[in-house]
Amino acid sequence: MEEKTVNQQTKIHVEHLNLHYGTNHALKDVNMDISEHKITAFIGPSGCGKSTFLKTLNRMNDLIPNVKIDGTVLLDGEDIYSPKVDTTLLRKKIGMVFQQPNPFPMSVYDNIAYGPRIHGIRSKVKLDEIVEKSLRDAAIFDEVKDRLKKSALGLSGGQQQRLCIARALAVEPEVLLMDEPTSALDPISTLKIEELMEELKHKYTVAIVTHNMQQATRIADYTAFFLVGEMIEFGTTEQIFSMPKDQRTEDYITGRFG
Ligand SMILES: Nc1ncnc2c1ncn2[C@@H]1O[C@H](COP(=O)(O)OP(=O)(O)OP(=O)(O)O)[C@@H](O)[C@H]1O
Numbered sequence: 001m002e003e004k005t006v007n008q009q010t011k012i013h014v015e016h017l018n019l020h021y022g023t024n025h026a027l028k029d030v031n032m033d034i035s036e037h038k039i040t041a042f043i044g045p046s047g048c049g050k051s052t053f054l055k056t057l058n059r060m061n062d063l064i065p066n067v068k069i070d071g072t073v074l075l076d077g078e079d080i081y082s083p084k085v086d087t088t089l090l091r092k093k094i095g096m097v098f099q100q101p102n103p104f105p106m107s108v109y110d111n112i113a114y115g116p117r118i119h120g121i122r123s124k125v126k127l128d129e130i131v132e133k134s135l136r137d138a139a140i141f142d143e144v145k146d147r148l149k150k151s152a153l154g155l156s157g158g159q160q161q162r163l164c165i166a167r168a169l170a171v172e173p174e175v176l177l178m179d180e181p182t183s184a185l186d187p188i189s190t191l192k193i194e195e196l197m198e199e200l201k202h203k204y205t206v207a208i209v210t211h212n213m214q215q216a217t218r219i220a221d222y223t224a225f226f227l228v229g230e231m232i233e234f235g236t237t238e239q240i241f242s243m244p245k246d247q248r249t250e251d252y253i254t255g256r257f258g
Contacts, residue, residue, distance in 0.1 A: 011036040011175060011205040012057060017071035019052055019061065026052050028229040030071070034175075034222075039197060039206045041220035041237065043213060045257065048226040050209040054177050057207065058094035059087050075175070092119065095168035099180040101160035103152035103167075108135075108144050111152045111163060115171040130170055137203075138166035139196050158189025165196065169204075176200060178208040182215065194219050213253060217241055225249045 012034040019027035026049050034040050034057075042050040055061045056073060059080060073080045080090055092115070104111050112131045121127060131148070135141035140162040144155070152163055161181060168176060178197075182190040197206055197219050210216055216223050217237055224234040225248075233240060233249045244250045251257060 009035050011076065012207075013072070013074040013077075014057075015072040015074075017053075017056060017073065018069070019049075019056060020068040021052075021064070022066045026229050027056065030231045032224060032231060032234055034205060034207055036205050037201055037203075038221040039201050039208060039219050040222040040224065041216040042207070042209045042224050042226060043211075043216050044226035044232075044252070046211075047228075049229045050226050051179050053226065053231075054179055054207060054209050055096075057175070057177055058091050058096060059085075060091075060096065062087065092171045093173055094175040094177060095171065095173035096177045096179070097161070097164050097168055097181050100184050101157055101164050103155070103160050103163050105151065105153055107149050108152045108155070108163060109148040111167050112170045115167065119171060134166040134170040135163075137169050137200070138162045139192065139199070140166060156189070158185050158192060161185060161189065161193060162196065165193075165200075169200075173204065175205045175207065178206065180209050180211060183211060190215075213241075225252060227252070 010033040014030055014032045014034070017027055017030040018025070030053060042053060044050055052061065056069060061067050061069065069081065075093065079085075104114060109131055112134050113127045116127060116130050121130070132141060135144060140159060143159060144163070152160065155163060182193050185193065194215065197208070200206055208220065220237045222235065223237045223240040225232045225240060227248055233244060233246045240249060241253055244253060
């Protein structure tokens, strides 16, 4: 793969990224560096392209017909859109958690062991180890340790979402993409997931789409503001929310539209 020099702290480097869904120009020349071991939040009104952008980072948009993507996305300096890239391995490195908790209809244990098994791990001892570690890392082990063999669908919504985070962690990703991971959850579960993200960033790089500006201010180190497919402003969360440079960012964060 082509090697390029990037800032040492940069985990994902995005340059001149454009995405079209048919004739809809959904991402317009987006440039961004996503820092390693930080939380980066994407905010903006509905339909501005936040989720689309998040999905370009692990090529989830490849699965949609009539999508055209131009530009560069480098993970550790390597082009993820190179034809040589194995997208299964890419998505192992860059895991994803969705808005609605989506556990598989199987046991808690099998949900977590699913990915490692696909990647060839067969040893029961090893799988037991991965299941426990992933559940611990996702701060849900104590709540499910006595029901590992029971269906994951019996868990509460907040528990299911932490299970999905554990499932993403089980294949040892480097980056975790989260698409509004708490919007379907109650405030207590939301708080648990936010605390968890603070922990996770020490080991992983986290990017999150959120509708909730308070959430961005609570957890994100960096924030990017999107508007109709353009990334209007990107900076530290403190700067974006206290001293936005662009009038449109200021109008959005002060609730003048959205
Ligand atoms: N699968 C798709 N096929 C065609 N167009 C799509 C698809 N997904 C999104 N779009 C369009 O791309 C644009 C950006 O949508 P996207 O879902 O990325 O926005 P968003 O900011 O995440 O919105 P929301 O906050 O409502 O989830 C919208 O115009 C949307 O209609």
